[in-house]
Amino acid sequence: MAMRYLLIASSLLAIAAAGTSTRSSTSPGRRPCQGPRERPAPHPHPRQASGSGFQSKNEYLFGKIDMQIKLVPGNSAGTVTAYYLSSQGPTHDEIDFEFLGNVSGDPYTLHTNVFAQGKGNREMQFKLWFDPTADFHTYTIIWNPSHIIFMVDRTPIRDFKNLESRGVAFPKNQPMRIYSSLWNADDWATRGGLVKTDWSQAPFTASYRSFRADTVPSSSGWWSQELDTTGHEKMKWVQKNYMIYNYCSDLKRFPQGLPTECSFA
Numbered sequence: 001m002a003m004r005y006l007l008i009a010s011s012l013l014a015i016a017a018a019g020t021s022t023r024s025s026t027s028p029g030r031r032p033c034q035g036p037r038e039r040p041a042p043h044p045h046p047r048q049a050s051g052s053g054f055q056s057k058n059e060y061l062f063g064k065i066d067m068q069i070k071l072v073p074g075n076s077a078g079t080v081t082a083y084y085l086s087s088q089g090p091t092h093d094e095i096d097f098e099f100l101g102n103v104s105g106d107p108y109t110l111h112t113n114v115f116a117q118g119k120g121n122r123e124m125q126f127k128l129w130f131d132p133t134a135d136f137h138t139y140t141i142i143w144n145p146s147h148i149i150f151m152v153d154r155t156p157i158r159d160f161k162n163l164e165s166r167g168v169a170f171p172k173n174q175p176m177r178i179y180s181s182l183w184n185a186d187d188w189a190t191r192g193g194l195v196k197t198d199w200s201q202a203p204f205t206a207s208y209r210s211f212r213a214d215t216v217p218s219s220s221g222w223w224s225q226e227l228d229t230t231g232h233e234k235m236k237w238v239q240k241n242y243m244i245y246n247y248c249s250d251l252k253r254f255p256q257g258l259p260t261e262c263s264f265a
């Protein structure tokens, strides 16, 4: 089933539309900037924006989650399409794919993060090696007790390992739901907030299909999946050629020393 999600705004009216068989909400319950209510209005005229999203009914503890997404085409500056797993509460765990839009012709940024027990700050960002608005592509999260592997069209781009033995928290006790949303983040998303959403292009639409959650552990398959040599090679290729930010290289940000997991890449 294909679903389409819209982000719409105008000076008078806010509408959000979502697919039929999933829950939808105009407040996807996420992060500070969901609408003008929560920040000072940057515009001389009152404006209302609304995002749109859906979440899974079920909660999962580990699994392999696939989603095909076609991102907002054209001028998508200021929009963020998020696709993530999250548990609830102040010490929540979270595994994020976020797509930061851009003006026509400029590349999207794929932003990834992992939160464990409420602590994130593990951003890695990538450019993509294709136009993510031209067609559907498969974005996968493999989450098992030893690894969180992010994949794009089956190519691994990031492997967050369980390093609990070294004192690094790893998400493994809190069941998560799957969320997706399309929202306005023009205060930070595109060139750090310099490029604003062009509301004359609204509604903004991202499309989803072929959602698949494989959450039944079996002795083979995702439950014990880790990168083999080919997988490592591919991930190296992506990180060498397409990674544009890695928290593990950001010495300025961590003057006291890089996070522990950074020494085990």
Ligand SMILES: *[C@@H]1O[C@H](CO)[C@@H](O)[C@H](O)[C@H]1NC(C)=O
Binding pocket: 100, 101, 102, 103, 106, 107, 108, 109, 189, 190, 191, 192
């Ligand atoms: C948008 O394009 C500009 C210019 O290529 C680039 O610097 C920026 O990282 C791109 N992505 C975002 C989300 O701003």
